[in-house]
Amino acid sequence: MPLTLFEKLWRQHAIADLGNGEYLLNIDRVFLHERTGSIALQSLEASKRKIAEPHNVFCTMDHIVSTKAGRGDHTEMPGGEAFITATRESANKAGINLFDINDPRQGIVHVVSPEQGIALPGITMICPDSHTCTLGALGALAWGVGSTDAEHALATKTLRVKKAKSMRVRFEGQLAKGVSAKDMILHLISHYGASGGAGFVVEFAGEVVRDLSIEARLTLCNMAVEFSAFTGLVAPDQTTFDYVKGKPFAPAEHHWQAAIEHWQTLHSDDEAHFDREITIDCADIQAKVTWGTSPQDAIEIGAGIPKAIDTNKAQAQQKALHYMGLNPDSELAGLAIDGAFIGSCTNSRLSDLREVAAFLEGKKVASSVAAICVPGSSSVKRAAEAEGIDTVFIEAGFEWRESGCSMCFYAGGETFGSGKRVISSTNRNFEGRQGPGTRTHLASPLTVAASACAGYITSANPDTCTTETCKPETSQKDISHLAQATQDKARSKASQFKDTQYSTAKAAVSNG
Amino acid sequence: MDKFTQHAGIAAPILRNNIDTDTIIPSREMKTVSKTGLADGLFAPWRYVDANARTPDPTFILNQAGFENASIILAGDNFGCGSSREHAVWALKEYGFKCIIAEGFGSIFFRNCVRNGILPMVLEKQNIAELAEFAEAEPQKNIIEIDLEQQLVGAGNIRVRFKSDESDREMLLNGLDPIDVTLKLSEDIAAFQQRDQMHRPWLY
Numbered sequence: 001m002p003l004t005l006f007e008k009l010w011r012q013h014a015i016a017d018l019g020n021g022e023y024l025l026n027i028d029r030v031f032l033h034e035r036t037g038s039i040a041l042q043s044l045e046a047s048k049r050k051i052a053e054p055h056n057v058f059c060t061m062d063h064i065v066s067t068k069a070g071r072g073d074h075t076e077m078p079g080g081e082a083f084i085t086a087t088r089e090s091a092n093k094a095g096i097n098l099f100d101i102n103d104p105r106q107g108i109v110h111v112v113s114p115e116q117g118i119a120l121p122g123i124t125m126i127c128p129d130s131h132t133c134t135l136g137a138l139g140a141l142a143w144g145v146g147s148t149d150a151e152h153a154l155a156t157k158t159l160r161v162k163k164a165k166s167m168r169v170r171f172e173g174q175l176a177k178g179v180s181a182k183d184m185i186l187h188l189i190s191h192y193g194a195s196g197g198a199g200f201v202v203e204f205a206g207e208v209v210r211d212l213s214i215e216a217r218l219t220l221c222n223m224a225v226e227f228s229a230f231t232g233l234v235a236p237d238q239t240t241f242d243y244v245k246g247k248p249f250a251p252a253e254h255h256w257q258a259a260i261e262h263w264q265t266l267h268s269d270d271e272a273h274f275d276r277e278i279t280i281d282c283a284d285i286q287a288k289v290t291w292g293t294s295p296q297d298a299i300e301i302g303a304g305i306p307k308a309i310d311t312n313k314a315q316a317q318q319k320a321l322h323y324m325g326l327n328p329d330s331e332l333a334g335l336a337i338d339g340a341f342i343g344s345c346t347n348s349r350l351s352d353l354r355e356v357a358a359f360l361e362g363k364k365v366a367s368s369v370a371a372i373c374v375p376g377s378s379s380v381k382r383a384a385e386a387e388g389i390d391t392v393f394i395e396a397g398f399e400w401r402e403s404g405c406s407m408c409f410y411a412g413g414e415t416f417g418s419g420k421r422v423i424s425s426t427n428r429n430f431e432g433r434q435g436p437g438t439r440t441h442l443a444s445p446l447t448v449a450a451s452a453c454a455g456y457i458t459s460a461n462p463d464t465c466t467t468e469t470c471k472p473e474t475s476q477k478d479i480s481h482l483a484q485a486t487q488d489k490a491r492s493k494a495s496q497f498k499d500t501q502y503s504t505a506k507a508a509v510s511n512g
Numbered sequence: 513m514d515k516f517t518q519h520a521g522i523a524a525p526i527l528r529n530n531i532d533t534d535t536i537i538p539s540r541e542m543k544t545v546s547k548t549g550l551a552d553g554l555f556a557p558w559r560y561v562d563a564n565a566r567t568p569d570p571t572f573i574l575n576q577a578g579f580e581n582a583s584i585i586l587a588g589d590n591f592g593c594g595s596s597r598e599h600a601v602w603a604l605k606e607y608g609f610k611c612i613i614a615e616g617f618g619s620i621f622f623r624n625c626v627r628n629g630i631l632p633m634v635l636e637k638q639n640i641a642e643l644a645e646f647a648e649a650e651p652q653k654n655i656i657e658i659d660l661e662q663q664l665v666g667a668g669n670i671r672v673r674f675k676s677d678e679s680d681r682e683m684l685l686n687g688l689d690p691i692d693v694t695l696k697l698s699e700d701i702a703a704f705q706q707r708d709q710m711h712r713p714w715l716y
Contacts, residue, residue, distance in 0.1 A: 015704040016697055020678045024697060026704055028715050036597060038545045049691065056715070079543050086545045123715065130596040130620055146598035146624035148690075156694045158701055162677070164619075194530050195590040198616055228590060230619055251714035259714055294530050316528060409595075412540030430534045430594060432557045 002269035004166045005235050006201045009141040009266070013124045021163050027153045028123040029056045032096075033109050034087040035063035035411075036128035040150040041090035050094075052157040057096040058118055059087065062108045064411045065101055067374050067401040073101065076413025105248075107377020107403045110134040110345040114218060115379055117247025121236035121263040126153050131345050131427065132231070133224040137217035138244065139236030139266050141201075144225065164230040165199055165275040168268070170206035173282040178461030180355075181216040182347060182425070182444035184208070185223040186288040186298035188280065194296040197229030200276065203268060204234050208282050214243040215351040222346045223427050226295040235267040287459045289332055290429050290442040292320035297429070301447065301459045302333045323431050324439050325419065332441070332457050339422035340371040340452035341434075342398070344408040347425035347445045348376030353384045356449045357392040359460055365397030366455030370416060372399045374406040396453070410435040423451045514629030515687035519610045520657040521583030523667075524573045525644035531587055532594035533621060537603040538563075539595075550603035578651035584658075586644045587614040588637075592621025601628050611658055613640060613665075626680045629687060631660060639665075639672045646670060660685060 003011075016024040032040065037059055044051070051057055064080040065071065073081045084101070091098040099105040105116060110131055113119040121139035126132060128150040135142035145159070153159050171184055189196065202224055209217065217234045224232030234240075241260055244250045251259040268274075288298040291305050297320065299306065305321070305328055308314035321327060326335075342348065342356060353375065365371040373393050375381035381403050384390055390400045407414055408426040415435025416422050422440050425448050429440040441457060450460035540563075541553025552566070561569045568575040574582060585591075585604075591614035592600060601624040604612070611631040625632040635643075646654050646667045657666040660681060665672045676684075683690065694701075709716045 016700050018679060022677070022679045024694065024700075026701075026708065035539075035542075039547065039598075042545060043547075047691075077540070083545055120715075122712075128596055128598070130594065144596040144620050146596055146601070146620060146627060148598060148627040149623060152691050152694065155691050156701065157705070158694060160679075160690055160694060194593065195616055198590065198619070225594075228593060228618065255714040259712075262712065296530075319528075409534070409539050411542075428532075428534070428594060430532045432538055433534050436557065436563065 002271035002273070004168075004268045004272040004274060005139070005203055005233055005266055006141070006164075006166050007272070009122065009124070010163060012122070013141070015158060018160060022160055023163060024158050025124055025161050027126055027157055027159050029058070029118060029125045030150065030153050031109050031113055031118065031125065031127040031132070032057070032059040032087075032150065033063050033127070033129060034061045034065070034083045036147050037150065038083050038087040038090065040128060040147040040154065041094060042086060043147070044151050044154055045090060045093070049155045051096065051154045054095040055097070057094070057154060058099070058113075059091045059096055060099040060106055060109050060112050061087065061101050062106070062403075063405045064413070065404045067404045067406045069402060071101065071402055077411040078413070080411065080413070104378055104382070107379065108345045108348065108405055110218070110222065111349060111376035111380065114138060114214065114243075115247070115377060117244055117250030120244060120250060121240055122266050126150065126159060130225045131222055133229065134218050134222040134345055136221040136224065136231050136233040137214060138240055139234060139263065141231065141233070143231040164201045167197065167200040167202045167229070167276040167278070168274045169202055169204050170277070170279045171204065171208035171282050172206045172279060173208065175208055175282045175285065178446055178459070179282075179285050179287055180444045180446065181212060181219040183285055183288045184280075184282070185220050185227075186290070186295065186442065187285045188278075189223065189227050189296050190288070190298035192227070192278065194226060194294050195228045197224065197227035200229050202227065202229040202232050203274075204232060205268070206279070209234060210237065213351060214239060215349045218349065219346055223295065226427055236263050287444060287447050287461070289423070289447060289457055290440075291324065291326060291330070291332055292317070293323055293429055293431050294320070295427065295429060295442060298442065299332065301457060305330060325421070333459075335457045336421070337369055337423050337441075337451055337456060338420040339416035340365070340369055340448050341374075341407050341422060341424040341426065342372070342445050342448055343374030343376065343406050344426040345376065345405070346427045348374060348380065350380050350383050352425070352445045353380065353389050354387070356445045357389040359446060359449050360392050360396040360398075360453070363396055363453045365452045368455050369452050371397055371452045372401060372407065374401040375403045377403045398452075407434055409433055410438070423448045423457060513627065513683070513687045513689055516610065516629050516631045516660055516684040518657070518659050518661075519583065519631070520655050521610060522579060522581055522651050523584040523586050523613075523643060523647040523656045524579045524582035525586040525647060526573060527586065527588050527640070527644060529588035530590045530593055533592055533597050533600040533618070534594055536592065536600040537597065539597075541603075542597070542599050547602045548606060550599055551606035554603040554607045581608065582651075583608050583610045584656055585609060585612045586640050586647065587612065589615040591617050593618035596620045598624045598628070601625055601630060605630055613643065615640065626683055627690065629684060631658065631676075631684060633658070633665070633674050633676070635665070635672060635674055642670055643667055
């Protein structure tokens with residue numbers, strides 16, 4: 001019988017059918033971080049249970065660790081140090097693999113996991129973190145759980161799991177220049193809704209996905225949870241095998257051939273049945289940016305905010321627009337920004353930083369914008385510095401940080417500030433996600449960089465935009481008008497900012 | 513784990529879609545390595561005008577007369593989406609919530625509820641609207657009754673059947689510890705891993 005990739009992975013890990021669609025699955029590897037892993041480790045200790053297989057358990061410090069130079073256990077978040085010391089103590093006691101703050105392998109859990117060869121094709125993997133779906137990019141069945149389920153997996157090396165349905169999303173055709181995996185996933189979520197993937201494992205397929213690098217596939221799968229999917233998946237192929245080879249926790253040389261032979265069977269069979277299929281023509285995808293407080297609120301940069309189709313939606317939209325300081329007729333292109341953030345498990349890998357550096361070369365961040373780059377891992381940071389990427393960022397006016405989750409979310413420490421408008425390469429634009437009152441616009445790293453330099457939301461490649469406000473040949477005047485208006489706005493704002501708000505924004509960023 | 517068998521309580525309608533766990537408990541409200549001390553931060557962005565000073569926002573339903581002791585939430589679709597933080601469920605539980613009725617749930621949040629003795633109940637939009645209308649009319653008097661064994665919700669003249677998976681129901685009705693239940697299958701687990709090690713030795 002032809003099987004989907006998900007079905008194969010499921011069957012290979014099913015220990016017992018518990019009835020009613022629930023199975024006991026073998027969990028090959030567990031990753032923890034200091035924010036939610038600490039409580040799982042502590043709770044396990046309190047129950048006097050032991051970790052079943054400590055050498056397959058990994059832990060990093062990423063969520064609340066400071067990203068300032070010369071950092072130690074002190075966090076920008078008040079009381080955060082306790083999470084770090086508790087995690088360290090429990091991890092050392094349990095004998096698991098800990099990537100501590102000054103370990104060269106430290107970084108954001110879902111950036112470290114692939115780069116260390118911890119996430120592998122064909123494995124099951126969990127982490128008490130919703131973006132664990134990122135690792136489906138390698139053909140791993142990986143998903144986020146709560147701390148109690150993490151404790152279960154630590155103690156038993158298994159998890160009781162309801163089997164999800166299967167969906168395939170094919171990206172066909174060709175991506176336009178400057179359009180990235182981030183735009184692909186925002187496109188999907190904006191068309192099918194933030195709950196469009198609920199109950200499904202989503203396999204991303206099609207010629208465009210096959211041509212994506214592993215790092216781009218990681219971005220694509222990262223936001224499967226924003227689509228409410230159980231997780232995302234990409235079938236492993238030669239690109240995957242080449243990426244994995246030689247990584248520290250990948251199969252050793254003497255197992256390599258057997259591993260490859262196994263991994264080559266991990267794809268959906270030709271006639272496999274999916275419960276739902278979606279096909280997207282990539283010619284329809286332009287660079288995206290969000291206007292509201294859900295990742296589904298993504299539109300083309302030059303497009304207007306969509307009109308709500310019913311009263312409920314209109315009410316929800318009104319609330320979101322109110323939070324975002326916008327109205328239904330607002331245009332995003334040309335909207336002045338206060339902050340720009342490049343980082344997070346979505347977009348902070350070396351390829352992201354290279355792409356942005358190529359764009360930033362010789363350009364400057366607008367004086368009204370506080371711009372920050374936080375590399376996804378200490379390895380990414382070192383590799384970028386070896387290529388001189390840090391210099392390009394710094395010379396353009398970006399702050400260059402140590403790795404961590406940083407301002408992808410607000411833990412009580414650092415924020416751009418209330419009412420500040422931020423363009424961000426992260427994954428969530430929820431109310432208050434980047435700080436109370438902070439207004440987040442999600443976009444690709446390239447769009448973030450282009451907007452940081454302009455001082456307002458704009459595309460890096462306006463010539464690829466099909467909408468009127470972006471098309472230079474049809475609306476050159478409109479753009480210059482918009483740009484002029486925004487610059488004027490920014491200038492008049494900057495004059496006030498210089499003494500008050502802007503210095504507050506900078507202070508919030510630098511002092512927490 | 514706490515049991516859930518039957519419950520009768522005041523229901524607070526928060527009829528929005530996509531209420532995320534960042535809203536249920538913002539990261540800044542997770543102050544210590546603990547499953548407690550979280551109720552105060554529940555819905556902080558909506559519950560307080562000034563979260564630091566804890567100044568209540570009178571427009572938020574849990575601050576309104578009649579809803580003070582609510583133990584049931586009525587919500588829209590995709591409740592508890594976003595971050596996996598189990599703190600969202602711990603905060604709801606500590607505040608006194610026993611059951612969340614929504615059109616749909618974030619899958620991690622749903623699991624976390626079951627693991628902590630809170631009943632996540634999926635109902636049709638129309639049914640939720642009817643329950644909300646009933647509760648809002650006279651919140652203190654118009655109690656909603658839930659029977660998990662019968663899979664039945666009652667509210668005045670309203671009677672609605674709901675579905676719950678047998679395995680979740682068993683866990684909730686008996687307050688079982690899933691680790692204990694799983695460890696009864698230790699032999700099966702060991703046998704699986706022995707076979708698996710032959711196929712995938714690089715993982716052992």
